[in-house]
Amino acid sequence: xxxxxxxxxxxxxxxxxxxxxxxxxxxxxxxxxxxxxxxxxxxxxxxxxxxxxxxxxxxxxxxxxxxxxxxxxxxxxxxxxxxxxxxxxxxxxxxxxxxxxxxxxxxxxxxxxxxxxxxxxxxxxxxxxxxxxxxxxxxxx
Amino acid sequence: xxxxxxxxxxxxxxxxxxxxxxxxxxxxxxxxxxxxxxxxxxxxxxxxxxxxxxxxxxxxxxxxxxxxxxxxxxxxxxxxxxxxxxxxxxxxxxxxxxxxxxxxxxxxxxxxxxxxxxxxxxxxxxxxxxxxxxxxxxxxxxxxxxxxxxxxxxxxxxxxxxxxxxxxxxxxxxxxxxxxxxxxxxxxxxxxxxxxxxxxxxxxxxxxxxxxxxxxxxxxxxxxxxxxxxxxxxxxxxxxxxxxxxxxxxxxxxxxxxxxxxxxxxxxxxxxxxxxxxxxxxxxxxxxxxxxxxxxxxxxxxxxxxxxxxxxxxxxxxxxxxxxxxxxxxxxxxxxxxxxxxxxxxxxxxxxxxxxxxx
Numbered sequence: 212x213x214x215x216x217x218x219x220x221x222x223x224x225x226x227x228x229x230x231x232x233x234x235x236x237x238x239x240x241x242x243x244x245x246x247x248x249x250x251x252x253x254x255x256x257x258x259x260x261x262x263x264x265x266x267x268x269x270x271x272x273x274x275x276x277x278x279x280x281x282x283x284x285x286x287x288x289x290x291x292x293x294x295x296x297x298x299x300x301x302x303x304x305x306x307x308x309x310x311x312x313x314x315x316x317x318x319x320x321x322x323x324x325x326x327x328x329x330x331x332x333x334x335x336x337x338x339x340x341x342x343x344x345x346x347x348x349x350x351x352x
Numbered sequence: 353x354x355x356x357x358x359x360x361x362x363x364x365x366x367x368x369x370x371x372x373x374x375x376x377x378x379x380x381x382x383x384x385x386x387x388x389x390x391x392x393x394x395x396x397x398x399x400x401x402x403x404x405x406x407x408x409x410x411x412x413x414x415x416x417x418x419x420x421x422x423x424x425x426x427x428x429x430x431x432x433x434x435x436x437x438x439x440x441x442x443x444x445x446x447x448x449x450x451x452x453x454x455x456x457x458x459x460x461x462x463x464x465x466x467x468x469x470x471x472x473x474x475x476x477x478x479x480x481x482x483x484x485x486x487x488x489x490x491x492x493x494x495x496x497x498x499x500x501x502x503x504x505x506x507x508x509x510x511x512x513x514x515x516x517x518x519x520x521x522x523x524x525x526x527x528x529x530x531x532x533x534x535x536x537x538x539x540x541x542x543x544x545x546x547x548x549x550x551x552x553x554x555x556x557x558x559x560x561x562x563x564x565x566x567x568x569x570x571x572x573x574x575x576x577x578x579x580x581x582x583x584x585x586x587x588x589x590x591x592x593x594x595x596x597x598x599x600x601x602x603x604x605x606x607x608x609x610x611x612x613x614x615x616x617x618x619x620x621x622x623x624x625x626x627x628x629x630x631x632x633x634x635x636x637x638x639x640x641x642x643x644x645x646x647x648x649x650x651x652x653x654x655x656x657x658x659x660x661x662x663x664x665x666x667x668x669x670x671x672x673x674x675x676x677x678x679x680x681x682x683x684x685x686x687x688x689x690x691x692x693x694x695x696x697x698x699x700x701x702x703x704x705x706x707x708x709x710x711x
Contacts (some may be wrong), residue, residue, distance in 0.1 A: 247371070247574065248388045250664045251642050253693065269693065271642050273387045273664055274574050 212332065213239065214306050218282065218322050219331035220264070225306065226282040232319050236282050237310040238270065238301060241335045246272040249298035254290045254312060261287060261314065263321050268311065270301075279311065283321045289313040359404035360498040360556035368570055376468035376589075378405040380573055387574035391666050394542050394579055398504035399571035400563045403541075405468035408494045408550055409475070412461045414487035420454060420462055423481050423615050425598065425607040431456040436522045436537060440598055440606050441466070441474065442616030446623050447594035448601065450474055451586070455524050455537060463535070465499075465548070469589045481615065498556035502563055503546030503571075503579075505709070512562055513547065530562050541576065543583025543707055581672065582665045582707035584634055590645060591632070591660040591674055600628040600676065602704070630657065631682035634704025635690075637671035641697045643690040649675055650689040650696050656681060659690060665706055672706050673699070 217225045223242035226234045243249065251271040261267040261281035268279035290312050294300050301309035316322075326334060356379035365372065370381035380402060383390060393399040411420055417429035426439040436455040440448055452466035466474060475492060482488045502510075508517040512529050516536060519525060524537035532555045540546040551559050564570060577587075586592055592601040598620065599607075607620060637643060643662035648655055662673030677688065684703060689696035 245371075247383055248386050251640055253641075273578065274382060276642075276644065 213328045213335075215328045217306065217328060218325035219328070219334075220280065220282050220325055221334065222264075222278075222280045224280060224282040226314070226322065226325070227306075227310075228319075228322060232285075232316045233288070233313060234283065234316055234322075235310045235313045237312075238279070238305050239331070239335075240305050241338070242277075243302050243305045243309075246270065246275060246277055247302075248273045249301050252295050252298050252301070252311065254295060255287050257287050257289055259287045261285060263318070270298075281314070282325065283314060283316050284318050285314040285316040287312050288315050357405075359402055360553040361402045361404065361500075361560055364557050364560055365402065365570075370570070370572060373573065375405060375573055378468060380405060381570070383572040383574045384570045387572070387578065388666055390569060390571035390575035391578055393569035394504045394544055394571060394575060395667055396505065398502065398507045398510065398546075398563075398568045399575065400560065400568045401501040401503070401571050401576055402498075402560075403501045403548065404494075404497075404499045404556075406494075406499055407464070407466045407468065407471050407474070407492065408497055408499060409464040409466070409478075410461070410491040410493055411464060411478075411488065412491070413489045414460055416460050416462055416488055419482050419488045420464075421612060421614060423478065424452075424454065425614065425616070425620075427608060427611045428454050428456065428462055430611075433458060434523060434525070436524055436539065438606060440603060441477070442598065442607075442620065443594055444616055444619060446597045446616045446619035448588065448592045448596050448598060448603070449477060449594060451588050451592075451603070451606070453537075453539060457524070457526075457535075467588050496553055497550050498553050498559065499548065499550045500559060500563070501540055501542070501546060501548045502568060503540045503542040503544045504568075505544060507544075507546050507568075510563070510566055510568070512566065516547075519547075529559065532559055532562070534559070541585055542579040543585070544579075544709055577661075578663055578665065581661050581663055581674070582667050584674070584704040584706055586632075586674070587661060597623050597628070599623060600630050600632060602632045627679075629679055630676045631679050632660075632704070633675060633677055633682050633701050634706060635673050635675065635688060635699045636702045636706075637673070637690070638698040638700060640671065641690075641692045642671045643673040643692065643697075643699065648691045649677055650691060651677070651681055651686075653696075656688070662690075667707050672702075674704060677701070 223239040226236040253269040263284045267281040373382040420428035455463040535550040647659040649657040657677040659675040665672045686701040
């Protein structure tokens with residue numbers, strides 16, 4: 212399940228608060244399941260300033276291109292080179308080895324606005340229930 | 353709310369917890385477990401696809417062959433019984449309405465298998481031209497039937513297909529699989545050996561399970577798309593359409609200008625005489641960025657064309673694509689750039705049959 216100590220966005224990013232106003236961020240398990248096999252990560256260079264909920268990266272699966280939004284504002288201090296080299300690690304271990312970026316948070320209080328794991332569990336459960344009822348609307352050329 | 357058409361295997365897909373998508377108005381699986389796993393199964397073993405979205409239309413009657421010769425770019429009447437060919441349905445201006453397989457099943461019996469898109473438009477088109485001929489019956493059997501493709505290098509070893517393993521490439525026959533009556537052809541859309549099989553809709557799940565219980569892996573549209581892309585096979589409506597002529601699409605080999613008059617012949621002769629300005633090419637990305645359908649192709653800083661299909665090619669471990677460029681750039685080895693995230697990214701024109709089995 213989704214780790215208890217992480218915080219989650221409605222766009223299915225997670226951030227794991229660490230000491231010193233830092234946090235690693237990545238894609239949730241739900242997101243990687245929806246996207247399928249990942250094949251390319253377009254991550255920002257270390258040093259890039261990002262703003263909460265603004266697009267900061269693109270994630271590509273075999274089938275689709277998805278935007279990755281910053282779960283919090285701050286500066287990119289590290290990107291996961293292992294995940295860039297082999298994006299399958301994000302599918303295999305989205306909350307661990309498959310982290311994407313490490314951020315130095317400029318406004319740590321922003322995390323209070325994100326979902327905790329219980330809320331996010333419910334959020335995903337509702338999406339899955341809706342998907343069961345609805346027909347897919349995704350289009351293929 | 354979207355009202356998607358469901359194939360006779362729809363429940364089977366849902367029971368397998370497939371991720372479903374809308375493909376040309378049909379609810380179909382994009383994958384069951386993983387596109388890459390399903391792709392691998394077809395390149396190294398055997399996979400099964402629900403291709404019931406494709407149209408199955410019988411054309412019969414005394415003038416069936418003459419009628420088909422009037423609307424298709426190659427002669428159906430010249431096929432032997434048991435033979436089949438790929439050909440095009442062109443508009444009067446030479447634009448491509450569809451590519452399709454025509455199977456000659458009897459003296460006056462032909463089966464057409466065409467793409468899922470624009471079925472109403474295509475049926476209207478056939479009726480319009482058959483209105484001028486007597487003794488032609490056009491019967492769309494798609495709603496009453498199921499169609500699956502069983503593809504991969506080990507398919508011919510399957511016990512339930514052993515009796516027809518002698519069938520030549522593109523050959524077809526009416527036969528039985530277990531106790532099910534089927535029409536079966538040695539054709540496909542993956543670049544591998546394999547069969548496409550049509551049966552009554554009522555047989556859908558029995559037919560499917562007769563393969564899956566022998567270890568054939570269920571495969572979705574995601575795998576189908578990258579398999580055909582690796583083999584350089586075109587998707588009508590995406591890689592060519594009514595604004596594309598067969599010569600620029602590299603499909604001149606499907607057009608027989610020496611046969612009698614047919615719809616589009618006059619325009620195609622004129623296009624051939626004038627020469628084409630752009631050409632369909634394959635390209636390979638030099639780096640890891642992925643070109644996708646709709647991205648713009650540049651050369652020396654100028655926009656020169658558009659990507660029609662693109663993606664990751666697992667068999668080759670590189671990123672590949674298809675698209676159109678001016679004829680002078682359609683030369684293997686030419687450097688081009690694909691605009692990805694507002695940056696020109698290096699690519700090179702290569703042979704569009706990226707993957708060949710046994711190669």
